[in-house]
Amino acid sequence: MVKGSKELDRYKYSGHAIILGRRKNLWQDTDYVLKRFGVTRSAARREYRKFVKKGVDRGKMPELTGGGLVRSVGGWSALKVMRRMKAYVKGDERILGDSDFVLQSLKESDEQLERQYKIRTQGYDLNKIAGRVADVLGIEIRRVFAAGKNRQTVRARSLLCYWAVRDVGMTMTFLSKKLGLSLSAVSQSVQRGEQIATENKFRLMP
Numbered sequence: 045m046v047k048g049s050k051e052l053d054r055y056k057y058s059g060h061a062i063i064l065g066r067r068k069n070l071w072q073d074t075d076y077v078l079k080r081f082g083v084t085r086s087a088a089r090r091e092y093r094k095f096v097k098k099g100v101d102r103g104k105m106p107e108l109t110g111g112g113l114v115r116s117v118g119g120w121s122a123l124k125v126m127r128r129m130k131a132y133v134k135g136d137e138r139i140l141g142d143s144d145f146v147l148q149s150l151k152e153s154d155e156q157l158e159r160q161y162k163i164r165t166q167g168y169d170l171n172k173i174a175g176r177v178a179d180v181l182g183i184e185i186r187r188v189f190a191a192g193k194n195r196q197t198v199r200a201r202s203l204l205c206y207w208a209v210r211d212v213g214m215t216m217t218f219l220s221k222k223l224g225l226s227l228s229a230v231s232q233s234v235q236r237g238e239q240i241a242t243e244n245k246f247r248l249m250p
Contacts, residue, residue, distance in 0.1 A: 049097040060096065064089055070228030071216060075235060160213040163249060168212050170204075170222060173248065177203045180246045191224070198233075199240060205230055206237025207248045 052060055061067040063074045065085075081095065082088030168176075174188040177200050188200040201223070208214040209230075216230040223230070240246065 049093070052096070053093075063092060071231050073231065073234070157213075160211065163212055166249065168248065170208060170214070170219075173207050173212065174204055176248055176250075177207070180244075189223070198236070202233040202236035203240050203246065204237070205233035206235075206241055209234050210238070211248045 052058070053064055053066055054061060056067060059069070059072055059074075062069045062072050063077055065074075078085060078088035078092060080088075081091040174185055177188050178185040181196070181200055181203070183196060183200060187197060188204055190197045190200075205216075205219055205223075208219055209216060216227055216234070219225070219230045220227050225233070
């Protein structure tokens, strides 16, 4: 598709150019990737690009591409069993990177899925999440779903979107339809909600 990292930087059919800031796609969560590479966006983008370029320069690696991992362990069924047993292997065809990065990515992904499953089994739908938002912010639940740019409303909506997406696993498309917001507005709300939750140590499950 592309001949090298410079062409990849401009390639419009992948998320790489968006992460580098060369193209825009408001629904793509670039911060989730960049925070693994640095504190500031500029520094993180430099380190991210170095990381990707290093992988490109190494060329095609059978163990990381074309289903190499899947074949090596005996197919997807065997891979799923190994993951349930915590028997991780060094590469995954979905992730570009060295062993440590791949293992860390898989670990975080599995932990997030397990957390989301646990929360969903507790009956956390959108209304229950909104109830929790109202509790921690000390407001009426109707304010959580209110329209407008009132500071209190924006904080409540942001926390609602953050918990719904990150903790429960709802899609931004679903929230966009339910809340009457654009995808970019939902994405921005998720980012604001993360900051609010972190700064105030708010948790969805008390």
